[in-house]
Amino acid sequence: MRFDTVIMGGGLAGMIAGIALQQAGKNTAIVSMGQNALHFFSGTFESLKEPDERLAALFSAAGIRVHYREGVRLMPLGTFKKAALSLEDIDIFPNAKIARRVLIVNFLGYHDFFSSFLAEGLEKHGIECRIRFLSLPDLDNTKAHGEMRSVQIARSMDRIWEKVVQEIRLMLRDEDTVVLPQVFGLSDTTVPGRIRQSLPARVVFAGTMPPSVPGIRTQIQLRRRYQLLGGTFLMGDEAIRAHEHEGVVHSIATNNLDAHYLEADSFILATGGLFSKGLRSNPFQISEPILGLDVDHPENRNNWYNPAFAEEQPYMGYGVKTDAQLHAVKEGVTLKNVYAIGSILGNTRPELGSGAGLAINSAFAVVDTLLAEK
Amino acid sequence: MKLQEYTTSAHNFEECMKCTVCTAYCPVLQVNPLYPGPKQAGPDGERLRLKDPYFFNYALKYCLNCKRCEVACPSGVKVADLIQSARIKYDTHPPKLRDQMLASTDFMGKLARPFAPIVNAVTDLGVTKKTLDMVLDIDHRRTFPKYSGRSFEGWLKRRSKEQAAFPEQVAYFHGCYVNYNYPQLGKDLVKVLNALGVGVQLLDDEKCCGIAMIANGMAREAAKHAQHNVDVLGKAVSRGLKVVTTSSTCTLTMRDEYPELLKVDNSAVRDSLLMATRFIYEKLEQGATLKFRADYHKKVAYHTPCHLEKLGWGVFSERLLRMIPGVEFTMLASNCCGMSGTYGFKKENYEASQAIGAPLFEQIKAVNPDVVACDCETCKWQIEMSTGYPVMNPISILAEALE
Numbered sequence: 001m002r003f004d005t006v007i008m009g010g011g012l013a014g015m016i017a018g019i020a021l022q023q024a025g026k027n028t029a030i031v032s033m034g035q036n037a038l039h040f041f042s043g044t045f046e047s048l049k050e051p052d053e054r055l056a057a058l059f060s061a062a063g064i065r066v067h068y069r070e071g072v073r074l075m076p077l078g079t080f081k082k083a084a085l086s087l088e089d090i091d092i093f094p095n096a097k098i099a100r101r102v103l104i105v106n107f108l109g110y111h112d113f114f115s116s117f118l119a120e121g122l123e124k125h126g127i128e129c130r131i132r133f134l135s136l137p138d139l140d141n142t143k144a145h146g147e148m149r150s151v152q153i154a155r156s157m158d159r160i161w162e163k164v165v166q167e168i169r170l171m172l173r174d175e176d177t178v179v180l181p182q183v184f185g186l187s188d189t190t191v192p193g194r195i196r197q198s199l200p201a202r203v204v205f206a207g208t209m210p211p212s213v214p215g216i217r218t219q220i221q222l223r224r225r226y227q228l229l230g231g232t233f234l235m236g237d238e239a240i241r242a243h244e245h246e247g248v249v250h251s252i253a254t255n256n257l258d259a260h261y262l263e264a265d266s267f268i269l270a271t272g273g274l275f276s277k278g279l280r281s282n283p284f285q286i287s288e289p290i291l292g293l294d295v296d297h298p299e300n301r302n303n304w305y306n307p308a309f310a311e312e313q314p315y316m317g318y319g320v321k322t323d324a325q326l327h328a329v330k331e332g333v334t335l336k337n338v339y340a341i342g343s344i345l346g347n348t349r350p351e352l353g354s355g356a357g358l359a360i361n362s363a364f365a366v367v368d369t370l371l372a373e374k
Numbered sequence: 375m376k377l378q379e380y381t382t383s384a385h386n387f388e389e390c391m392k393c394t395v396c397t398a399y400c401p402v403l404q405v406n407p408l409y410p411g412p413k414q415a416g417p418d419g420e421r422l423r424l425k426d427p428y429f430f431n432y433a434l435k436y437c438l439n440c441k442r443c444e445v446a447c448p449s450g451v452k453v454a455d456l457i458q459s460a461r462i463k464y465d466t467h468p469p470k471l472r473d474q475m476l477a478s479t480d481f482m483g484k485l486a487r488p489f490a491p492i493v494n495a496v497t498d499l500g501v502t503k504k505t506l507d508m509v510l511d512i513d514h515r516r517t518f519p520k521y522s523g524r525s526f527e528g529w530l531k532r533r534s535k536e537q538a539a540f541p542e543q544v545a546y547f548h549g550c551y552v553n554y555n556y557p558q559l560g561k562d563l564v565k566v567l568n569a570l571g572v573g574v575q576l577l578d579d580e581k582c583c584g585i586a587m588i589a590n591g592m593a594r595e596a597a598k599h600a601q602h603n604v605d606v607l608g609k610a611v612s613r614g615l616k617v618v619t620t621s622s623t624c625t626l627t628m629r630d631e632y633p634e635l636l637k638v639d640n641s642a643v644r645d646s647l648l649m650a651t652r653f654i655y656e657k658l659e660q661g662a663t664l665k666f667r668a669d670y671h672k673k674v675a676y677h678t679p680c681h682l683e684k685l686g687w688g689v690f691s692e693r694l695l696r697m698i699p700g701v702e703f704t705m706l707a708s709n710c711c712g713m714s715g716t717y718g719f720k721k722e723n724y725e726a727s728q729a730i731g732a733p734l735f736e737q738i739k740a741v742n743p744d745v746v747a748c749d750c751e752t753c754k755w756q757i758e759m760s761t762g763y764p765v766m767n768p769i770s771i772l773a774e775a776l777e
């Protein structure tokens with residue numbers, strides 16, 4: 001099967017590149033081994049501020065609503081961090097004194113939302129907190145034997161969020177703010193906004209343990225947009241090998257399509273970092289498994305990590321080597337039609353930012369290069 | 375330091391990083407309070423089961439084996455294989471009569487075919503449905519697949535000379551459904567392949583792929599079928615033939631479940647076994663052409679069956695359908711229909727089965743197509759019963775659109 005561009009990895013970076021190329025009239029495919037880091041997404045696009053025009057247009061066409069201003073945001077364990085570009089359901093506050101009194105509401109039996117840590121954190125800023133648990137018959141199902149995870153609750157909430165609002169109205173005393181877990185608006189994206197309008201207090205949605213509901217929603221919206229533009233999404237398939245001749249890759253082989261190769265003029269590697277298996281490691285080396293690209297890391301394994309576990313770990317920053325245009329490099333030679341984007345770059349290109357900012361900026365940079373070619 | 379090379383585990387279970395992604399994609403976890411979900415039933419449970427089989431949980435039977443957890447897992451854990459292997463290894467309950475009947479699709483087919491009109495009339499009767507419901511726990515709200523009076527095998531045998539005259543040949547694994555319930559699909563395939571200059575042969579006595587047996591606690595019987603089929607496929611392959619199929623589930627079973635779950639080595643035939651859609655697409659890519667009717671027009675909504683999604687070959691069906699000039703194509707969002715073979719027939723699963731499929735049914739109604747396209751026979755029953763829209767295999771749509 002032949003395409004203009006084949007993208008390996010269907011995370012944020014791969015999907016942004018895919019959408020931008022399809023929009024420009026290119027014919028692309030995305031091959032993705034599994035789901036991606038958006039499933040752990042906080043809702044904040046690290047290292048980005050106001051979106052530029054084209055990112056704003058891309059998000060808006062996909063139905064993703066974002067906002068930014070200077071300030072701080074509330075983290076799942078009750079601490080605060082500097083704000084960055086965020087999904088609309090993530091609040092940005094001028095400072096950490098976000099309220100006078102807060103009612104924190106959790107669901108009975110749901111262990112992935114840390115209400116007491118949140119209370120402790122908020123109390124440090126002189127905010128009075130009260131924690132209440134909601135028990136809804138509609139959720140008893142989820143509790144019985146299976147796992148009660150954010151997504152299961154969110155699926156019910158798309159239907160019964162109004163009941164939750166009623167219950168919270170009864171619970172509210174003199175609190176000016178309600179903190180709820182991020183389990184709203186998985187398929188019906190208007191729900192968080194409607195909850196905000198229906199309560200007489202400010203509503204703040206705080207992060208849960210994965211899976212991330214706002215993240216999965218974003219992933220669904222991007223994938224839908226990509227497919228609507230005619231992109232071919234090969235979900236659950238793994239790129240295993242590239243066929244290269246004199247610095248040019250002609251096709252890749254995948255696990256599911258075995259001898260049916262995916263051919264293209266250019267290839268984008270967006271397979272993520274160690275976490276997503278875009279990079280692999282063993283006691284001797286850190287490698288890139290599909291093309292065998294050069295990975296930027298020290299020889300001596302003792303330098304890969306910091307024995308103080310909680311400190312920043314050097315291996316988190318490792319990535320594949322590229323030239324300034326993000327062409328991938330193999331055994332010192334630049335591959336002419338292979339580009340690397342997203343977290344597989346590690347922090348080899350600090351000028352492009354970090355986290356989701358890196359994914360998006362590097363994706364657009366490569367799309368520009370590809371579209372500028374003849 | 376060979377340590378890491380030697381610690382690969384069955385079904386990759388040690389690769390699990392406990393990220394919970396699979397729990398977001400399991401259709402059963404959402405609707406059935408008794409099911410522990412892919413993570414607990416799969417890699418988490420496996421750690422305990424390896425210590426002591428006491429930890430085997432009979433609720434694992436609620437797993438549909440739809441493989442959606444595997445498609446989603448970022449770490450390559452074969453979650454569904456872990457669950458099904460555990461059922462095979464630890465479930466000592468003999469299957470119920472009903473489950474044995476539902477599992478024995480080719481046996482039931484042979485039995486029912488000569489009496490097809492009677493069987494069809496009888497299984498349609500309210501009384502029969504109530505009785506099946508009461509005696510066998512087969513849900514009375516189900517419509518039964520119809521049995522055809524004449525088998526596909528008989529039809530093709532009568533045409534073997536004419537087929538042998540084509541310059542190129544393939545073998546066709548038709549499966550129970552085409553043989554007993556819906557020979558028309560097989561005939562449609564023959565029409566399309568003939569139009570490409572390819573003649574179709576039967577295999578030398580194929581048996582049911584065995585998926586329903588695996589699902590219903592009859593792994594030993596399934597393994598016998600598997601060995602038989604691998605031998606039969608081997609004969610065709612050694613004559614230089616490719617073997618095509620029209621059922622995504624039979625294909626996934628023979629390619630992947632045989633070695634992974636039933637421990638039957640299929641390496642000699644695996645690469646020669648293809649969905650017909652892939653075979654046809656590849657022929658067209660190599661330069662063959664099909665001539666389509668100028669007056670053909672159909673609004674088609676395509677549903678990718680779970681097992682085809684796992685195979686990763688939905689793209690061939692999609693591309694073929696988009697290629698037909700008069701087809702207005704919509705890709706339906708990825709969602710399990712809830713039927714999963716014999717699962718939805720069982721009374722205890724009816725409600726769950728319908729709840730799982732609900733988003734798909736709603737989307738189909740919203741798109742309002744002329745026909746839903748889908749490569750799976752059990753999805754067809756479920757979607758037709760639940761939405762009222764007709765469902766056709768992409769091969770049948772191709773055949774209909776041919777000049």
Ligand SMILES: Cc1cc2nc3c(=O)[nH]c(=O)nc-3n(C[C@H](O)[C@H](O)[C@H](O)COP(=O)(O)OP(=O)(O)OC[C@H]3O[C@@H](n4cnc5c(N)ncnc54)[C@H](O)[C@@H]3O)c2cc1C
Nearest residue numbers: 009011012013033034036037042046239272342343355356
């Ligand atoms: C747990 C976690 C939480 C994070 N939270 C945030 C956050 O809140 N905000 C933020 O800004 N950043 C966050 N990040 C950083 C994150 O990496 C980026 O934001 C961004 O989402 C990365 O996108 P990506 O497309 O580069 O990679 P990924 O999202 O990792 O996607 C890579 C994809 O490639 C696939 N893949 C891998 N190998 C192959 C192969 N051989 N063939 C085919 N497909 C393959 C993977 O299955 C995966 O789907 C987080 C990272 C992690 C690990």
Ligand code: SF4
Nearest residue numbers: 390391393394396447
């Ligand atoms: S099986 Fe896969 S998706 Fe599920 S928790 Fe483990 S690593 Fe995550």
Ligand code: SF4
Nearest residue numbers: 400437438440441443
């Ligand atoms: S195979 Fe399907 S039903 Fe079974 S655990 Fe996986 S996702 Fe759930």
